[in-house]
Amino acid sequence: MSKQKMLRFHPTTISGGLSRADFVIMRLKCQKGITTLELLIITPFAIYILLALLTVSMVFVVKNIVPAAAREAARHAAATGEYGNGSGSWRKGVDTITMSLPTEWSVGSDSGINKSFDAVTDVDVELVPGYYTARVSYHVVTPAPGMAKLLNPEAGWMDKYITISARAYFPNEEV
Numbered sequence: 001m002s003k004q005k006m007l008r009f010h011p012t013t014i015s016g017g018l019s020r021a022d023f024v025i026m027r028l029k030c031q032k033g034i035t036t037l038e039l040l041i042i043t044p045f046a047i048y049i050l051l052a053l054l055t056v057s058m059v060f061v062v063k064n065i066v067p068a069a070a071r072e073a074a075r076h077a078a079a080t081g082e083y084g085n086g087s088g089s090w091r092k093g094v095d096t097i098t099m100s101l102p103t104e105w106s107v108g109s110d111s112g113i114n115k116s117f118d119a120v121t122d123v124d125v126e127l128v129p130g131y132y133t134a135r136v137s138y139h140v141v142t143p144a145p146g147m148a149k150l151l152n153p154e155a156g157w158m159d160k161y162i163t164i165s166a167r168a169y170f171p172n173e174e175v
Contacts, residue, residue: 051144055162058140059151062101062164066138069096070168073125073134078170083125083132093123093136105141116141116161130172137165 073093077083084090097103103117122137139161142148148159155162 048144052147052150055140055142055144055147055151059162059164062138062140065097065100066136066164067166067168069093069100069123070134070136070166072096073123073136074132074168074170077125077127077132077134078173083127085120085124087125089125089132089134090123093125093134094119097123097136097138101138115139127172131169132172133167133169135165135167137163139163 070093073089073096076092077087077089080088082088097117098119101117103115105116116139122139124135126133140163142151142160142162146157148155148162149157152162
C-alpha cells in the first residue's frame with residue numbers, strides 16, 4: 001500500500017499529512033473574522049425582535065387598561081349623572097390611565113400627537129339619548145420604524161404611535 005493511501009486513512013491525520021489538531025487550529029484561525037461578521041449581521045435583527053416584543057407586550061397591556069378606564073368613566077357617569085371634561089366621571093377615566101400607564105412618553109409626531117396620553121383630548125364623557133358614553137384613547141410609543149405598520153395595518157410605515165381607543169356605554173339610570 002502506498003504511503004499516501006496510508007496517510008489518508010490513518011485516524012490521526014488528514015490527507016496531506018496534517019494532524020487533526022493542526023487542522024482544527026488552522027480552521028479556527030480562519031473563522032475569527034467570519035464570527036465577527038456574523039455577529040454584526042445578526043445583532044440589528046435581534047435588537048429589532050426585542051423591540052417588537054416590548055411593543056407587543058405594551059399594546060397588550062394597553063388594550064386591557066383602556067377599556068377598563070372607559071368602563072369606569074361611563075359607570076361613574078351613569079351612577080352620578082356627571083359628564084363632560086372636568087367632571088368626576090372624566091376624572092375616573094383619567095385616573096385609571098395615569099395610575100396604570102406612563103403618560104409623559106413622547107417622540108414627536110407629524111400626526112399632531114405630542115405625548116402618549118393627554119387628558120383633555122384623550123378622555124371624553126358625554127350623554128347621548130338614554131346612555132352615558134365614555135371614550136378613552138392612549139397612544140403607544142413604537143421604538144422602531146415600521147413597528148406601527150406591523151401591528152396596525154392602517155398605520156403608516158413611519159408612524160411613531162399606535163392609538164388604542166375604547167368606548168363604553170352605560171344606560172342613564174336617572175330616567
